[in-house]
Amino acid sequence: MKRILILLSCTAALLLGACGKDSSLPQATGKANIRAVNAIQSSPEISFLIEERTAGSATYTEATAPVRYDDLDYTFNFQVFFAGEAALRRIASQFIDVEANRDYTLLISGTVASPTITLWVADERTFDDTDTVFEARFAHAIESRGALDYYFADPTITPALGNQVATLSFGEISAPIDLAGGDFVLTITTENNPTDIVYVSETTPIAAQGAFIFTPFDGGTDISAPVLVRAFNTAGGSSVLRDPRYPPTVQFINASMDLGTTDIYDDEMLAPESLLVAEHAYLGVSDELEIAAEANTFYYTPNGPPTTVLLESDLTASNGNRYRIIAAGVADAFFGIPLVPDRRSVETRVKLLPLQVSNNFDFVDIYAVEAGTSVDDANPVSFGLPTGQPSPPLALAAGSYDIYVTEFTEKVPLAGPYRIDVVLGDVVDLIIVDAVDPSILDVIFLSGGPTS
Numbered sequence: 001m002k003r004i005l006i007l008l009s010c011t012a013a014l015l016l017g018a019c020g021k022d023s024s025l026p027q028a029t030g031k032a033n034i035r036a037v038n039a040i041q042s043s044p045e046i047s048f049l050i051e052e053r054t055a056g057s058a059t060y061t062e063a064t065a066p067v068r069y070d071d072l073d074y075t076f077n078f079q080v081f082f083a084g085e086a087a088l089r090r091i092a093s094q095f096i097d098v099e100a101n102r103d104y105t106l107l108i109s110g111t112v113a114s115p116t117i118t119l120w121v122a123d124e125r126t127f128d129d130t131d132t133v134f135e136a137r138f139a140h141a142i143e144s145r146g147a148l149d150y151y152f153a154d155p156t157i158t159p160a161l162g163n164q165v166a167t168l169s170f171g172e173i174s175a176p177i178d179l180a181g182g183d184f185v186l187t188i189t190t191e192n193n194p195t196d197i198v199y200v201s202e203t204t205p206i207a208a209q210g211a212f213i214f215t216p217f218d219g220g221t222d223i224s225a226p227v228l229v230r231a232f233n234t235a236g237g238s239s240v241l242r243d244p245r246y247p248p249t250v251q252f253i254n255a256s257m258d259l260g261t262t263d264i265y266d267d268e269m270l271a272p273e274s275l276l277v278a279e280h281a282y283l284g285v286s287d288e289l290e291i292a293a294e295a296n297t298f299y300y301t302p303n304g305p306p307t308t309v310l311l312e313s314d315l316t317a318s319n320g321n322r323y324r325i326i327a328a329g330v331a332d333a334f335f336g337i338p339l340v341p342d343r344r345s346v347e348t349r350v351k352l353l354p355l356q357v358s359n360n361f362d363f364v365d366i367y368a369v370e371a372g373t374s375v376d377d378a379n380p381v382s383f384g385l386p387t388g389q390p391s392p393p394l395a396l397a398a399g400s401y402d403i404y405v406t407e408f409t410e411k412v413p414l415a416g417p418y419r420i421d422v423v424l425g426d427v428v429d430l431i432i433v434d435a436v437d438p439s440i441l442d443v444i445f446l447s448g449g450p451t452s
Contacts, residue, residue, distance in 0.1 A: 028070030030100025033124050033234060035066045036078070039109040039141040041218055042347040042425065046108060047088060049077040060344065061217045063105075063232050071100040078108055078115065083349035083424075084397030091115050103234055105213065107171065109143060112347050118171045120213075125176070125234065127209040133178040135211040140168035142216050142227060147191040148198060150174070152214070155185045155203045159194040167191055173213070181208035186229065186241060188216060199227040201241040202319070211235070221343050224249050225320040240318075248293055248317035251324045252277055252286040255357045255433045255444070258331045259310060261303040266291070268299060270306040279303050280327075283433065283444055293319045298336070300327060310334055326431065328357040328388055335388070342393050343427055343447070350422040350448075352394035356385050356405075356432035358441055363387075363408035364432060371400035371419060375411050384408050385432075398423045403450075405432055405441050415441040418450040 036048040038058040047057045048064045051074055056064025075095050079088035092115045094106055105120040125135045138150045150166040151159040166174035184206055188199040199216055206212070211234040219226045225246035232238045252264055261281040267274035276298070277286045300311040313325050313336025326337040341353060356364050365380035381394050402417035415435075420428060428448030435442040 026072055028072055028100075030071050031068040032071055032098045032100060032102045032104060033066050033068055034076075034096075034098070034104045034106075035064050035232075035234075036076070036106045036108060037063045037141070037215065037232070039107055039143070039217060040112060040115060041143070041220055042345060043112050044080050044346045044348050046091075047079040048106075049079065050074050051077070060220070061228055061230055063230075063238060065236050066234060069098060071098050073097040076106060078117075080112055080348055081395070082397075083395040092117055094119065103211075105173075105232075107139075107141060109141065109171065116171075120173045122176055125211040132208045133180055134206055134208050135176045136165075136179055137174050137176050137211075137213045138166040138168065139173040139213055139215040140170050142198075142218050143170060144218050145170070145190075145198065148216075149189045149191055149194065150214075151187040151189070151194070152179075152184055155183055159187045159189060161192060161194055164194075176211070179206075181206055186214060188227070188229075199225075199229060199243055200245065201229060202244050204231075204241055206231075214241070219320070221345065222322060222340065223320040224322055228320065242293075242319040244293070244319050246320050247290045248319060248321045248323060249288040250291050250296075250315065250317070251288045251322075252280060252284075252298075253324065253326045253431065253444070253446075254280050254282050254284045255326050255431055256328050256330070256334060256359075257282050257434050257436075258329070258359070259300065259327055259334055262300040262310060262327075263303050263306065265299045265301065265306065266296060268297065268309075270299060270301065270309075283442075285444070285446065288322065291315075291317055291323075293317055298325065300334070311336060313338065326355065326357060328359075330359050337388055337390070339390055341429060343429065345425045345427055347425050349424060350396040350398060351427045352381065352396055353391070353427065353429045354382055354385060354394065354432065355390045355430070356387055358387055358432060358434050360434055360438045361387075361407055361414065361441065364414065364441070365406045365408055365410070366394075366432075367404040367406065367416075368394075368396055368401045369404065371402050371421075373402070375404050375406065375413065380406075396422065396428075403428075403430075403443070405443065414439075415443050418443060418445070420448060421451050422448065 078092040094117045103124045107118040110116040149164040186201040190196040213232040216229045229241040230238045264277040265274045311334040315338045363384045366382040367375045404413045404416035429446040431444045
């Protein structure tokens, strides 16, 4: 017993001695602002982590919400989901010895298979209540382009060599500048050629007391413009600056058997010059047509001289966006479904985009089973998909599949099998519609259709 008491006394003395010394752990003296920007055009949503703690996520052209961390050193990690894998896969890491009162942006670019991390650092900006200026930085995230000149001025000022606010190559960011709040136009041109315009924004009002990073990206498949620009507010949030040279487009699809063959007009007077689509038959898919960047209404009439309007479908459109309107419903209850399909190819999955508009089945299940097998022992990839409600994109691994559609919770196929052979990056875009026989369904494949 005496020996135990002596040992406990020695242990206590050692602990007291350790407490009396200064800790060897690093001590924080302040905080910094940190975010990540996703510039990988072929990526899914990317998760951003500080060490192993989630700090946000971002899809292509977006940034994570800014977070504040102590001025210590960290490893920041990036992870993505690969279809067919149970856990997120780490694709990149970046060590930063964080300094207080600084603003850090990690730009991830390249490909998911071979990403590059670029670090942008500046002093964290604060404003007084009386300040009449905002802070602007300009970045280059268009991988398909070389060096670019940036002009940022009053709408009445024409870009002229020597007046650019920055000349940047991919991955670079300008030093911050202060400008008085007001109306601005951002024009981006090839280097030393102010008439070779890569991008020009609409007139954009910018208020004082904000700090912004104006960042252009490659446009991709979901917009009609070749370049998209976001203004990231370092306090959080972003806005898209649209190029008015690229108006929105719309594609019409007739998925209502009851609607019959129609003509589509963009003016309620139904004047001949307002005819957009003629002889739009059931299952018909129109070309993509340019429309006004405003609130639009489209009028469906029976094919021939217009006498009555069967359906009015509204769409508020913005420059650069590619829209789709699907006509659906039954007689005296027709409706239009406006949407912007997510058709961007992603290198970590096959993207399945289902929409069902059946009048005979309110809910359906969708199966994607290994080719040559049945649905009997399989789970649906989409469970209880309602009429008229687009599904979020579904993820498949590469492979050969049979696609089936069944009634909700049932295993008897209403449509299929449709054999698809797909690789990562493919987009299978489909609409489930009524067949002539009301006891079954049909499928329109807009991309990634059956191979046999």
